[in-house]
Amino acid sequence: MQERGVNLSEIAKVVYDLQLPYNPTLQINECLESVEAVLKKREVQHAVITGIAIDILAEKKQLPEPFQTIMEVDEPLYGIDEILALSITNVYGTIGLTSFGYLDKEKMGIIRGLNNHGKEVHVFLDDLIAGIAAAASARIAHAHPDESRYQD
Amino acid sequence: MQERGVNLSEIAKVVYDLQLPYNPTLQINECLESVEAVLKKREVQHAVITGIAIDILAEKKQLPEPFQTIMEVDEPLYGIDEILALSITNVYGTIGLTSFGYLDKEKMGIIRGLNNHGKEVHVFLDDLIAGIAAAASARIAHAHPDESRYQD
Amino acid sequence: MQERGVNLSEIAKVVYDLQLPYNPTLQINECLESVEAVLKKREVQHAVITGIAIDILAEKKQLPEPFQTIMEVDEPLYGIDEILALSITNVYGTIGLTSFGYLDKEKMGIIRGLNNHGKEVHVFLDDLIAGIAAAASARIAHAHPDESRYQD
């Protein structure tokens, strides 16, 4: 992911902004640790590997048609990127789902930067990052059941 | 649902606010029609029937423990309400997922009113409505592929 | 679950039968331990609590209509029981999905016994058990990546 311009500490910052309202003593280090824990899951790695591969191949214009065109125009009714991201979010249960939808709509931090791309194709990458941030956020909520009481 | 204080036109208003930015000529009538189409699906009806039944039984304190307590305190890590809502949202594909997460976090319109409840238990109802609004919104996006090009 | 006539060792037996072809040195104890690990997950507990509560209330004829009738006739197009079970199966990723569908269709062991019920209502319980067995099976597959190479 680093080759695609993504820094884990930027994802940690998204998690921090997301969870701070429910957990005022939260530290950015705990967020980074949570992002790293999410990325150690095999299921998450498979989703990331698959999504980034498709982005790269789209940039190189090596996808068969009509897939290449769907990726280039970022066809809005194409939902496979969200399906992959959802499989990441679900790793810590459905409570991450709300955060994922919110991030996907609000395009916070690093995610906004990726979505407004030039030559590069980030159809999958921005959703994958939203999925990882949502999962890391859910993991923190599970670890602090009392603070998260105010979350829903 | 009307017995639970929900008016379909209020759900249609949520759909309208959600879709207007991508579809400037959208009419509220089209939103209402879309909400009604979603509610005709058998899968949606089953989710609504199940969720509202649990809310009602929780109000009557007729659920077995520990379920009754989970519902009364609106336990934030309880995610079955979101799972049910998700089964509604998915009826028109994964593109509704983003809207659902956004609605669940922002608590727009009718949904906010339900969430801030007094004696009544609306643990499931607010998520069900968010799910219906997200599905109805996805249905409109599918019907207007060009307008929704600006959606993602 | 024990009050509903379910013995964890019977679920472990289903897991054992499911995984043995891919893992010839598998012990029944490892299966039991895996079932117990699945049941410690909060998300799993919430699904089990919710599903069993609905079964119990259906037996006592305390569900509001039309939900009571749907449960009594075991309406075949009602899929909320499978949705809940799926949230259990997903705890160890999507590889459990195949096992769940297979168990649901084949009704192996304890699951068959529950499905053929008399007075008792087990609409949710049989699917919950299939979900737990599928998740416990996926957990074993993750722990033995080499053996499971032949699994797909």
Add this chain to the structure above:
Amino acid sequence: MQERGVNLSEIAKVVYDLQLPYNPTLQINECLESVEAVLKKREVQHAVITGIAIDILAEKKQLPEPFQTIMEVDEPLYGIDEILALSITNVYGTIGLTSFGYLDKEKMGIIRGLNNHGKEVHVFLDDLIAGIAAAASARIAHAHPDESRYQD
């Protein structure tokens, strides 16, 4: 899909075998029509296009590593193929899930043929077909609620 050696009538045959026990007057034509209806859904087309593109690129050894290797060895813990297939199955609700898991395990008909491949890579294709057959089967069950009463 035809270029990948898949004939729609073979998928229809899988649907027929799956549904016949619950629907003794079922005709193969109705199954074929149901398969075609599933394939007209945009969400289904996107999943098929994405999965087949990955299979083709894997055959051409054009995927970035480690994705190429994962595909070549058909890594059993890789579950993205099932996630895509599930998004197809869900188009007609969760009742298709059981059929999908069953097909994926039993490898009926055309699906078995694809799974035992030589040079060709069908990691995604076999799951996509199982997903389509399961969705087409669920569509028939929804159209015949009485016959399917004996289904669950």
